[in-house]
Each structure stands twice: as C-alpha cells, then as structure tokens.
Amino acid sequence: MRDEEKTSRYQVVVNTEEQYSVWPVGRDLPVGWHADGTTGTEQECMDHIDRVWADMRPLSLRLQADCQELTEYRTLSTDTKQN
Structure with a gap:
C-alpha cells in the first residue's frame, strides 16, 4: 500500500x-x-x-420483490381459504 x-x-x-x-x-x-x-x-x-451492506440489490428491486412476495402470499392465502 x-x-x-x-x-x-x-x-x-x-x-x-x-x-x-x-x-x-x-x-x-x-x-x-x-x-x-x-x-x-x-x-x-x-x-x-x-x-x-447486507443486500446488494438496489432498493427498487428489493421493493419489487417484496411486493411480489406479498401478492403471492395473499393469493396463496385466499386459495387456501376457498378450499
């Protein structure tokens, strides 16, 4: 150095x-x-x-992934209640 x-x-x-x-x-x-x-x-x-800096993904990508996971969870939860 x-x-x-x-x-x-x-x-x-x-x-x-x-x-x-x-x-x-x-x-x-x-x-x-x-x-x-x-x-x-x-x-x-x-x-x-x-x-x-634990998560190298840009904030916008992390938020998009979080939103997608929430949507999938809600869909799964709704499907489970209907059955």
Missing part, C-alpha cells in the same frame, strides 16, 4: 437506491449521493460497507 493510500481520507456515501461507495473527503458528491457519516482510510470505509 502506498503512503498516500494510508493517509488519504475517504467517506462512505450512499445513493437513493441504498447502494454504497467510497468517496474522497472534500470532493463534491455526485448528484443522488449523500455521506453516511463514516470517514477513514479507504480500507476502513470498505470494512464499514462490508458490515452494513
């Missing part, structure tokens, strides 16, 4: 789809991203992301 990598400061950022990334401190964030409050070396930020 280069000395610059050891001393550079980074922050963890999250987008509207709840996807995480590492971004240099002091650099303007891209549109749609916000800091989650975690700063440190690049490795410290990556370690934090490993701990908190």
